[in-house]
Amino acid sequence: MLSVALRHAFAGFTLDAAFQAPAGLTALFGRSGSGKTTIVNAVAGLLRPQSGRVTVQDIVLTDSDRGIFLPPHRRGIGYVFQDARLFPHLTVRQNLLYGHWFTARGRPSDLPRVVEMLGIGPLLTRRPAALSGGERQRVAIGRALLSHPRLLLMDEPLAALDQPRKDEILPYLERLRDQAGLPILYVSHSTAEVARLATTVVLLDRGRVTAAGPVAALLSDPAVAPLLGLAEAGAVLTARVEAHECDGLTRLAAPAGPLFLPRIAAPIGALLRLRILAQDVMIATVPPQGISALNVIPARVRDLSPAGDSVLVRLEAGDQVILSRITARSAAALDLRPGLPVHAVLKAVSVAPGTIGVSGG
Numbered sequence: 001m002l003s004v005a006l007r008h009a010f011a012g013f014t015l016d017a018a019f020q021a022p023a024g025l026t027a028l029f030g031r032s033g034s035g036k037t038t039i040v041n042a043v044a045g046l047l048r049p050q051s052g053r054v055t056v057q058d059i060v061l062t063d064s065d066r067g068i069f070l071p072p073h074r075r076g077i078g079y080v081f082q083d084a085r086l087f088p089h090l091t092v093r094q095n096l097l098y099g100h101w102f103t104a105r106g107r108p109s110d111l112p113r114v115v116e117m118l119g120i121g122p123l124l125t126r127r128p129a130a131l132s133g134g135e136r137q138r139v140a141i142g143r144a145l146l147s148h149p150r151l152l153l154m155d156e157p158l159a160a161l162d163q164p165r166k167d168e169i170l171p172y173l174e175r176l177r178d179q180a181g182l183p184i185l186y187v188s189h190s191t192a193e194v195a196r197l198a199t200t201v202v203l204l205d206r207g208r209v210t211a212a213g214p215v216a217a218l219l220s221d222p223a224v225a226p227l228l229g230l231a232e233a234g235a236v237l238t239a240r241v242e243a244h245e246c247d248g249l250t251r252l253a254a255p256a257g258p259l260f261l262p263r264i265a266a267p268i269g270a271l272l273r274l275r276i277l278a279q280d281v282m283i284a285t286v287p288p289q290g291i292s293a294l295n296v297i298p299a300r301v302r303d304l305s306p307a308g309d310s311v312l313v314r315l316e317a318g319d320q321v322i323l324s325r326i327t328a329r330s331a332a333a334l335d336l337r338p339g340l341p342v343h344a345v346l347k348a349v350s351v352a353p354g355t356i357g358v359s360g361g
């Protein structure tokens with residue numbers, strides 16, 4: 001567990017933020033200039049905050065009251081930047097083992113496990129110039145892990161990659177989240193990335209934490225939607241692959257009931273995480289008939305929140321929340337109110353394959 005409480009003022013900007021990052025991946029999310037990098041720098045020991053306390057697994061890294069401020073190299077933190085920053089004259093293997101020279105905790109015997117997790121075995125004898133951007137980032141992550149950090153800091157590690165490279169690396173970040181066994185603090189601008197990867201989200205606005213919590217609850221909170229942008233508002237559902245059907249659809253079992261989506265390349269039994277955008281969910285008060293949408297999910301209205309010209313309707317389905325964005329006119333015409341039983345309607349093709357990830361459990 002990482003615990004952070006920081007106060008630091010620059011001319012024209014004050015950071016005053018406190019949060020906890022439990023096991024898994026904690027996304028620091030917010031607009032440009034909201035203070036994400038300032039927090040990462042303070043946690044890494046690159047910025048000495050005017051006041052604050054930072055601990056990881058009960059080890060005090062910073063405590064202004066007690067005059068404690070460990071230098072960066074004594075913090076046991078792995079840092080992955082936007083650009084991989086590998087040594088060009090060293091092979092991948094030498095780059096991987098480099099971090100291990102600087103730490104008593106590193107053991108070369110961990111190399112095979114890290115190489116396997118990141119899928120970089122075939123690259124070990126190459127130099128960085130012969131790697132794609134995504135491969136370079138995987139090596140940079142491996143190098144950080146082999147220094148045996150207590151905590152991994154990742155500052156927009158995908159920002160410099162094009163979409164195909166991002167798609168290639170996302171499954172490895174999921175494995176890192178689920179298998180590395182250390183807290184990861186991950187800075188991102190992208191709601192899609194956060195929805196797919198985060199265990200916990202810390203939302204920042206002008207140097208302050210405006211919301212924090214488990215990813216599914218936070219991203220489907222109507223109060224948070226204006227901060228994300230209404231087009232990005234939506235729910236994160238967990239569902240298990242039940243069958244690949246012969247007409248090209250995959251059937252999933254979700255607490256809300258069965259879901260049908262275009263073929264997903266995941267084995268039967270795999271637990272997946274799906275992002276369902278609020279703007280893709282329609283509401284019907286009676287079971288719709290003669291409709292092409294394959295997913296009609298029985299649900300109950302929890303609450304309605306005005307959002308610009310539209311209304312965000314939070315629906316409960318099983319123990320999961322689905323968010324729907326409809327016009328105020330439709331909400332009035334359907335006489336939607338808390339407690340009303342309804343049907344959430346979702347087109348199978350509206351869930352983009354790139355947004356489907358592996359669930360951390």
Ligand SMILES: Nc1ncnc2c1ncn2[C@@H]1O[C@H](COP(=O)(O)OP(=O)(O)OP(=O)(O)O)[C@@H](O)[C@H]1O
Pocket residue numbers: 010011013030031032033034035036037038039189
């Ligand atoms: N060394 C500094 N001196 C003065 N102001 C600074 C310094 N470092 C950061 N700031 C200011 O602090 C604010 C927060 O910056 P920070 O880089 O933490 O934001 P961010 O959320 O990481 O932004 P981005 O997403 O664009 O990277 C900005 O207004 C920035 O100009």
